[in-house]
Amino acid sequence: MAVTFATTSGTTCLICDTPNPSEAQSCKECSAPLAIVRDALAQDRDPNLVSIMGDSNVGKTVYLGFLLDMLSQRAHNFEAVPKGAYSVDLAQIVISHMAHRMFPPKTAIEMDEWCWAYYQVCRRGRASKIIDLVMPDIAGEAVAAELESPATFRIIQNLLGRSSGTLLLVDAALAANGSAQPDFFALKMLSYIDSMFTTKKRRKIELPVAVVFTKADYCPTCFDDPRSFAQANLNRLWNMCDSRFACVEFFACSVIGSLGYCGGENDDVVTSIPLHTALNGVLEPFEWIVDQL
Amino acid sequence: MALNLFSRKRATRPAASGMGRGAGYVPAGETALPDDPLKRALQQGRLGLLLHVPDDAADPRQSEAMRRRAAQQFDERFGMVPEGLASITTSVQDQPGAPEVDHEIEAFLLARHAVTNEDYQFFVDDGGYDQLELWPEDIWPHLVGFKDHSGAAGPRFWRKGRHDKRLARHPVVGVNYYEAAAYSEWAGLCLPTSPQWQMAASWRVRSEAAADRRYPWGDALDLERCNIWAAGHARTLPVNACPSGAAPNGVLQLIGNVWEWTRSDFDCVDDQGRRVIGEMPMKCIRGGAFDTYFPWQAVSAFQSGLTLLTRAHNVGFRCASNIVDEC
Amino acid sequence: MDCGSTVATSPDATNVVHTSQAIFTSIPSPISRGYRLVACGADLSAQEKREITQRSPSHGNLLAVEPGGFGLLSYSLSSGRQCVGLTRPAGAEHTARGGSRVHTHMAILSPSDFLRFHCDPCRVIDALRTAVGDEPLLKPLARLPIIELHAVVPTADAPAEIIEAARRLLAALFVRTTRLAVVGIADSFAALRLLMSGAPLALRRRLSLSSGIRLSQARKFDLVFAGSERVSAERAADKREIKLFDCGSEAPSAATPFDRWVAFCKRRWMDGRTAALDRLSVRLDQEPRGDPLSRIASLCDDLDAVASASAAQLAERLRRHRDEPASMPVHADLLREFRVAAESRRSALEGENVEDAPRPAVGGDR
Secondary structure (H helix, E strand, O other): OOEOOEOOOEEEOOOOOOEEEOOOOEOOOOOOEOHHHHHHHHHOOOOEEEEEEEOOOOOHHHHHHHHHHHHHOOHHHEEEEEOOHHHHHHHHHHHHHHHOOOOOOOOOOOHHHOEEEEEEEEEOOOOOOOEEEEEEEOOHHHHHHHHHOOOOOHHHHHHHHOEEEEEEEEEHHHHHOOOOHHHHHHHHHHHHHHHHHOOOOOOOEOOOEEEEEEOHHHOOHHHHOHHHHHHHHOHHHHHHHHHHEOOEEEEEOEEEEEEEEEOOOOOOOOEEEEEEEEEEOOHHHHHHHHHHO | OOEOOOOOOOOOOOOOOOOOOOOOOOEOOOOOOOOOHHHHHHHHOOHHHHHOOOOOOOOHHHHHHHHHHHHHHHHHHEEEEOOEEEEEEOEOOOOOOOOEEEEEEOOEEEEOOOOEHHHHHHHHHOOHHHOHHHOOHHHHHHHHHOEOOOOOEOOOOOEOOEOEHHHOOOEOOOOOHHHHHHHHHHOOOEOOOHHHHHHHHHOOEOOOOOOOOOEOOEOOOOOOOOEOHHHOOOOOOOOOOOHHHOOOOOOOOOOEOOEEEEEEEOOEEOOOOOEEEOOOOEEEEEOOOOOOOOHHHOOOOOEEEEEOOOOOOOEEOOOEEEOOOOO | OOOOOOOEEEEEEEEEEEEEEEEEEEOOOOOOOOEEEEEEEOOOOHHHHHHHHHHOOOOOOEOOOOOOOOEEEEEEOOOOOEEEEEEEEEEEOOOOOOOEEEEEEEEEEOHHHHHHOOOOHHHHHHHHHHHHOOOOOOOOOOEEOOEEEEEEEEOOOOOHHHHHHHHHHHHHHHHOOOEEEEEOOOOHHHHHHHHHHHOOHHHHHHOOEEEOEOOOOOOOOOEEEOOOOHHHHHHHHOOOOEEEEEOOOOOOOOOOOOHHHHHHHHHHHHOOOHHHHHHHHOOOOOOOOHHHHHHHHHHHHHHHHHOOOOHHHHHHHHHHHHOOOOOOHHHHHHHHHHHHHHHHHHHHHHHHHHHHOOOOOOOOOO
């Protein structure tokens, strides 16, 4: 059903439907930039929301930052134009840090610190449609808190409810080391999505889900066959995808070629240093999601 | 206007059946080698050995002939790097003003190409993985893990001990530091040190106008001259690709295509002076690769580190030889 | 830098409360990692846990990350209980991406327990700091026991610039229509302590606030001391129904109906009578209105002046307050106290007059 988002008296948030003053920059409820609404209205096209979900420290910020930067550089024949300067913030933060051999700061749980990106994307050299993509970089802790106790961060529910596709990032390094945490988190995430979209007839969920195994440089076999990797190391996730999702694909990606560590003897924390980048498999999940739209 | 937001179409593609790599693998055939050991060594590219072959008491002229042919191949396959200077940063934060150590480099020989799959095949066929004298003793227990996809001894991405013949002239990848070092020793050569590699790429010869070059060809990035991410190939190229990116001595692809193992330890500190270490000891790798996203990580002065047993898809190596014949 | 500048010196033995507690921080565990509620009392409801998770500070949100630095937050939960949190740096973030780990230890008080602290989060923080010690608890049990907090009466001496800042802020609080982000105060905890002593109880009860914690729209606090980060506070406040309040600004504040009360508070602070002011304010349990507060302030001033008033002054003041209606019980008490004191003073003055009058001759013609 068509919904009007701009009124004479204010702007309605794209994500949570909260009415906001017309001059407001971000939603007073969920802090999503209202420029997205204004830009979307100006384009006269329906924007597509692509949500990127995953546990804390799985690599959402780095993944999304590199993805956006690669799109801006026309990788894989994509042409992507940021709509609004705010859309470039995340890529700038990630690239600036990684170029200096540092990881970007942890994404805080406070919603007003999340970066939002709104890009117009199309394939070059074809008479293909232009897709408007809205992609927020959210905190893994917010996702975890929402899964633990729904309605803690309603924005997660709103994002997923309005997503045209979801990238579910899973830590391949942890999974390959035998930790069950990534598997359980992914199962919770998919169960949450299932409970949002399930119908009486128990049809499979149509929402395209790209399961992306991050940090796959730790376990290179993940690149060879991500599906087999999922089946072998994340069986709960695998079974859930098989049972309830009609459109799911598995990918592996990494951005770090080599990782160093440093920490003094008295330090209780070791700092990780990305020694050099080696992008592998970053665009393919996104490409697949775009193909489903 | 009204927006019909987030309308979702039915998915048009069912879940794919699998995305395993290695589709269409074409194994390279066997290469017939002569019985004569010297001729066989020449064909295998074990030039370092041939230069030192003792005179055969039965046929000294053949020994001399083999040495001359080896020397000829050396000239074709190696370039001379003149003596010079290499300033290696000791800080992992490579910024202007970062502390450096200067290394005086004596002239040496560096292979014009990285070792190819075709080259490495000779090593595998010769039973290189079983010749324990080529491997450090503490690595022997790990040799069982140096297998290809099918479980045969060989680089990671091979199958049944054979390379994909479509990649014969591409640099061999999926080899760790010990495999690179073992091949080099088998060939009578060695891996370059990190300062030697940097000297070859920066061409900082001794002269009044000594200056580092950012690239072997000069100071400006040119995507026609190197295979990094921005060039858009997204895979390795044959070792003779990008000829315009050669150093003055004809050495190709020092920048881009694949990272290259050196025999130097990776020894850097962070901005607080704390040593940067890996999960196990690391050696320096140089040059950047086809998937190096940041152009400034594919310059002559940039060095990274990689743990010794890593068999990465984008790391190869090339061989070096001292002119004075000691490695 | 938000370091507390006051030292509690007078333990109040009658005010010991037992409350629930909770800890929000980032600790690795086999099940989860990252910022979350890592431990809490068994009596916290699911809704309370949600609200605490929504409003607690996470990575990069503590302004004072040096050792000894701290922040505080205070807000009502929808259950009616009050959450008061002490936020401190707790070493480096464990996920190896740098930055300081933020640790918030909270007391969850019932309304009656919060009242025993005069609904003053500064007092709760004093008690909490004493109870939990100097080091943040990084290996807590999942279920935290009830914690015993001892209310103390703080000594609240403050320099003149802090007093002036508190005065301006108190005036702004009475008339605010939006949330306030405060910048331009060197020691916001000291200013907050003064502020609470002059705020009527009704105002204290419903005021959500933070000090030393980054201004975040997500937390929706009424009052945020944003430290020295003026630019980020400006940006965060811009067009978001948050007003930036610069205590260091030279611009005079607009007149308000509460000016007399605010001026009275300032005099009390400057005279070192903050505790007495606090005892008065905590009895002001009705929605603050300018006129009643002004009358109470005037009455208190007159009460102070009784001991040195002349007969004429006394008469004038008695006349002023003779028919004054009491707006609330404390007002009635003060009127009674004033009348008693005034009568006593008048009697004393009359006694003096009798002693001073000329005595008639006694015992015949001299």
